[in-house]
Amino acid sequence: MSNRAGCVAAGHLAGLLAGLLIVLAAPGVAQASSVGAARAAACTASAGPYQKQVEKHLGLPVDGQQSTADCEAIAAFQREHGIEPADGTADLHTYRAVMWQQALAEGGAIKGCPDTDGVVVCIDENRQVLWVEDAGRVAFEPVPARTGKPGYGTRTGWFEIFERVEEFWSDLYDGPMPFAQFFSGGQALHASYRPIFEDPGSHGCVNLRYDDAKALWGKLKLGDEVYVWGTRTGD
CATH class of the missing domain: 2.40.440.10 (L,D-transpeptidase catalytic domain-like)
Incomplete structure (x- = not known):
């Protein structure tokens, strides 16, 4: 490859990188990327000891296996009820919140x-x-x-x-x-x-x-x- 050809390829790559940076700098895209990264970072937890019970309460597939969707749903439930860390683990604290919600749903019965x-x-x-x-x-x-x-x-x-x-x-x-x-x-x-x-x-x-x-x-x-x-x- 000639020096000139190499310069053209490098210039083209530089242009692509610049365009990519501009797109990522756009507020909506940057925010979506940040939220996605945060979710990925927060939802790497494995199945907790109360996985099936929490899955059933949240209307998730009841298989006792932790999926990304399970983790995100459990983490959202934890945030809603002030449970820390809200990492998506179906732990005892989360199960207590589930038991309260179930008691509440029973109402007069x-x-x-x-x-x-x-x-x-x-x-x-x-x-x-x-x-x-x-x-x-x-x-x-x-x-x-x-x-x-x-x-x-x-x-x-x-x-x-x-x-x-x-x-x-x-x-x-x-x-x-x-x-x-x-x-x-x-x-x-x-x-x-x-x-x-x-x-x-x-x-x-x-x-x-x-x-x-x-x-x-x-x-x-x-x-x-x-x-x-x-x-x-x-x-």
Whole structure:
């Protein structure tokens, strides 16, 4: 190849590269490329321990195998519910969010809490959800909850709310317990500032998201019953 021919080929290649850079610099293309790269980077996780359960809930093919589409759908679900890292792994934290969503979908048909003539706070430790029934009807829809970690288990059985303190401070654990409603010794329903689905569990209290605890505060009174059953999975 002559020097001239080589120069022409190099010039042509330079032109192609310049054109490519211009295209990639276009806002829409650059953004799409960036989003695509971010998704590819975030969704390389393998199947998690709750893969099939999460796939079923999200309407994905239930095969227990992690595909890119599965990973992206799970990661989107995690972002929606504030689960970190939102990497597409079907882990226990994600499964807890799924269990809450399923309880919510059951509506008035939700099971597990004995019917009474009055108000009862229903706390299902198996699914880590809380709701309220009034004369057997759901009066406060299921919300995610976090019960006691190993060694600090939330007591199970029947209780009554015996004290309510809107702005309580725990001297024992040196921390706030907004909208605290005590039902068994030092164990209370109260707001938590931590992400609700994460570990570890509480020191025995029933933690709720701030807005849920605030709404529950307006629904209950002294003497209302509390029924706790099941076992928390995880730390």
